[in-house]
Amino acid sequence: MKRPYPGTAPLTGLLTMYLDGFGRPSIVDATQEDIERARAQVYPTFPPFSWITGRVVADVTVDEGGAPARDGAAIPLRWYTPPGPRTDRPLVVFFHGGGWVQGSTRMYDPICSHLASRLDAVVVSVDYRMAPEHRAPVAAHDAIDATRWLHEHADHGVDRRRFAVCGDSAGGNLAAIVAQQLKDLSADGLPVIRHQALIYPATDLTLASPSIREHAHGAVLDEAKIHTFRRHYLGDAPDAVPATDPLVSPLFGDVTGVAPALVQTADLDPIRDDGTRYASALRTAGVEVRATNYVGLPHGFASFPGVARTGQQHRAELVTQLRHHLGEGS
Template sequence: MSELDPRLDPQLAGLLALVQGSGAPRMHEVTPDEARAMFRAMTVDFRDHSRVPQLESVTEATVPGGDGERPARIYRPRAGDLPTVVFFHGGGWVIGDLDTHDLTCRTIASLCDAVVLSVDYRLAPEHPFPAAVEDALAATRWAADHTAELGGSDVLAVAGDSAGGNLSAVVAQERRDAGERLDAQLLIYPGTDMLAELPSRTENAEGYFLDMPTMTWFAVNYLGAETDPAQPRLSPLRGDLAGVAPAVVVVAQFDPLRDEGTAYAEALAAAEVPVLVEEFDGLIHGFVDMGQHSVAAQQAIEETCRLFRALLHPADSGAEE
């Protein structure tokens, strides 16, 4: 493993050393099914269930996808009318599922005081692009038609981490194009440009959980054959951002995706879209699921949810000010 920057959060440095010392292969060295099992082991099997937020209800469901029904899960923190957040999990469009991001969805539901609809979109390489996009769009359209049964209020938002942040950004653009309502978006260390050549991809290419060989492996599996990676459905930074939903964008200092997340926030601001952007020093890709390992990561999670909650509950935010 390459030498890590001394500014890295010490608790996360210890976690990275533990992962490196395990002798486990890296994601890009195994099959997609093996990678999915590895990711579940890291996120589900080793979860401290005493730290999982308890909600009023967690319900299994199905929602429309681009080619048939998709599994979903509905998280309700309390009774009453609440915003609805459609959540798309990360994992490079190849790994991840409802269970790997159960803690993240519970946390958003609890700290943002919102109903979260988590969508199990189709994964590559079995279902390459645009399957995930089509599933995300179909699920969001369904949620928009059922906010009365989901959150109860008419506030609708999307959220996601990494590849899920990419899907959220794409959904926000396409709903704008279709004249369909969307009130907010939360982009957690999103991938926004498949062709990006930015410093963070070099500075953080090795040793910080997500590495460049794995990012390339994800992209190859997702794109399939003869797909233009510059199109906005893959690289939303290259799309027209005028008029999309207000956004919260959060990035981590030691993440290969840091600079394209920041660039997306800057492009949103240039398009006169209300945007709050936060870079969390000392943290790495995946910090949103690392609160049990790092005090700094937990603080970043709480700050992220505070910022997003202000978009979802503007009246409450104004009262606090």
């Protein structure tokens, strides 16, 4: 079992030590059966577990739905709707993390219900198809297709003129890609996607960020896991999507005119510099950016806000930025 990673707060270090040592099998050694079992795992939503992962807001209604993919497949959607009869709520399209291989919409009930409640917004979590069964760029295509369909067909009292995209890690990658690919989506002469909230996003699958080597043996995520996730997602076939394709590495895409961004990074994260480099690219293109690096925290801190010493600050910043940019007329 690993020791707590240097620099982490005591409680955070103990939790990450548990996740690395006693949780599900490492993706590095995981079989397909292990991967499928991990996808089905959901943390308990009652105390004391919810003290760590955050509670699921009780009065937010959770529904299931779907959107069509370009290849005819169905993309499952998980809807979070606050109480009340409003018919003009903004919509946040959420993409979960997990290296494009693991994770699920249900695992993110705490943060999605929190955003729905605090923003008085509808949140839709996209259950995009994952690798290795579905290699790149299927996840990106699903993310784009679901967002476009929601703009055209969303109900639940959604104002289709005011969208934001949000995600963590691999989900942050997909949110950034959607913000690029759908930046021309408009209504009443204004961009539909008003904001992109990127939580420790993966933006460069060439693995050129110096922090990958700096934190090669980091907690929760390390260099070996990064290479494994990348191999599952991109594959090694002759026709595999190159790592520099903007549909897998938004750092290489055209960021001119994309929505204003919040980029949250974890200081002890191997992909910290993916976020900082992307924020720099956005600023260079004239995009409004707020970038915050959370000192002493590892990758994944948004999933255990009750233990991370700045978990509430991260959530407050996230809500504040989304609320500001989704406001009527913004």
